[in-house]
Amino acid sequence: GNSVTQMEGPVTLSEEAFLTINCTYTATGYPSLFWYVQYPGEGLQLLLKATKADDKGSNKGFEATYRKETTSFHLEKGSVQVSDSAVYFCALSITGNQFYFGTGTSLTVIP
Amino acid sequence: GAGVSQSPSNKVTEKGKDVELRCDPISGHTALYWYRQSLGQGLEFLIYFQGNSAPDKSGLPSDRFSAERTGGSVSTLTIQRTQQEDSAVYLCASSLGRGDSYEQYFGPGTRLTVT
Numbered sequence: 544g545n546s547v548t549q550m551e552g553p554v555t556l557s558e559e560a561f562l563t564i565n566c567t568y569t570a571t572g573y574p575s576l577f578w579y580v581q582y583p584g585e586g587l588q589l590l591l592k593a594t595k596a597d598d599k600g601s602n603k604g605f606e607a608t609y610r611k612e613t614t615s616f617h618l619e620k621g622s623v624q625v626s627d628s629a630v631y632f633c634a635l636s637i638t639g640n641q642f643y644f645g646t647g648t649s650l651t652v653i654p
Numbered sequence: 655g656a657g658v659s660q661s662p663s664n665k666v667t668e669k670g671k672d673v674e675l676r677c678d679p680i681s682g683h684t685a686l687y688w689y690r691q692s693l694g695q696g697l698e699f700l701i702y703f704q705g706n707s708a709p710d711k712s713g714l715p716s717d718r719f720s721a722e723r724t725g726g727s728v729s730t731l732t733i734q735r736t737q738q739e740d741s742a743v744y745l746c747a748s749s750l751g752r753g754d755s756y757e758q759y760f761g762p763g764t765r766l767t768v769t
Contacts, residue, residue: 547696579760586658587697587745587760632696639685639751640710642758646696 545570549633549645556623556652564618564648566607566633574635576600576609576616581630581647590618590631623652656680658761660746666767667736675731675764677746685751686729687758688721692742700744703729704751736768 550565568574578590578600591600596611605620616633633645659678667673679686688700699713703723714720718736723729733740743765747758 586762589757592757639749640702640704641699641713642687642697643699644689644697
């Protein structure tokens with residue numbers, strides 16, 4: 544079947560630290576991969592996406608590379624800020640009919 | 655104009671009552687999704703509408719849950735005979751429903767509490 548497994552949180556980092564949130568997937572077809580972010584008190588919003596192998600999605604200093612060989616889509620940022628504190632969700636979709644989300648990883652960045 | 659809207663934002667109901675949750679998608683978006691987000695859990699897919707096609711109901715957890723979409727726009731999720739385990743945030747999302755990105759735009763959610 545289709546599923547997403549992401550790193551359990553919560554994650555606490557100091558400002559300017561390097562961030563990695565791991566995400567691996569299982570898919571019956573050829574998925575598109577997504578990272579969504581949910582800031583405190585706000586709805587989910589798309590952070591970045593990649594639609595084929597070796598594509599790199601990037602936005603707001605975050606990056607993730609679609610690795611078919613390792614079925615992974617790890618989220619990285621070189622220097623986190625307090626404003627990056629949020630819950631991050633990895634997701635996949637095969638056809639656009641259904642999206643499969645991970646359980647979310649809570650990130651807290653302290654000054 | 656605006657994004658996806660949902661109402662009510664909060665709903666407290668007694669066990670056994672029926673509730674209706676409403677979603678207004680972005681104008682022109684043909685695809686609409688309902689999810690449930692329980693405390694400490696990820697998003698659980700419930701149902702998907704695409705244009706005039708029959709909805710994908712494969713995620714509905716029981717026959718107490720139903721949803722409809724009128725005129726290809728507004729959608730209502732109905733939960734009959736609510737149970738305490740139905741307490742969650744119910745999220746609606748819409749998308750253009752075409753292309754290879756299927757980017758979804760989420761509403762703020764309805765927080766349902768069943769007492």
